[in-house]
Amino acid sequence: MKTVTKKDVAKRTAQELNEKIYTAEKFVDAVFTVLRKILSEADPEVRIEIRDFGVFEVKKTKPKPKARNPRTGEIIYVPARRKTHFKAGKLLKEVLKEPLPPEEDQ
Known part of the structure; x- marks a missing residue:
């Protein structure tokens, strides 16, 4: 299983925006910080909906x-x-539903 870090996300974001990595790192870090604050300040439940990606929710148990x-x-x-829950959006679900290519024997 491959692990993708916040630094990897910043690199991909920089490539997507044709920006320097250190500039993109600030934006990526800020977005994750804001999402974390919104989820942790939930009183008692909250829903963050990001179109074409998914929904983050804090639910009560x-x-x-x-x-x-x-x-x-x-x-x-x-x-x-309270617990967190993520539900993938429509576009993400469609991509994940595509069949995997057959694996070759090595």
């Missing part, structure tokens, strides 16, 4: 009064919390 610790078997209480 229900409290679980009778959860079980799998290691000890002890019954514990798990309070309500």
Whole structure:
């Protein structure tokens, strides 16, 4: 599995905009910082919709009064919390649905 870092995103953004990498890094970093702030400040839920890409959501979970610790078997209480969820947009889904090319034996 290939890992793509924020630096890689900045490089691709710089190529797309015909800009210097250090300029694109500032914009990419700012976008991720703003998205992170919006998601973390959710009170209690929020939805960030980016057309043709997808939707980021913060959703509430229900409290679980009778959860079980799998290691000890002890019954514990798990309070309500928030979790993130991503749903791919239509264009992204269509690209991901395309069949993979057959792999060649090496």
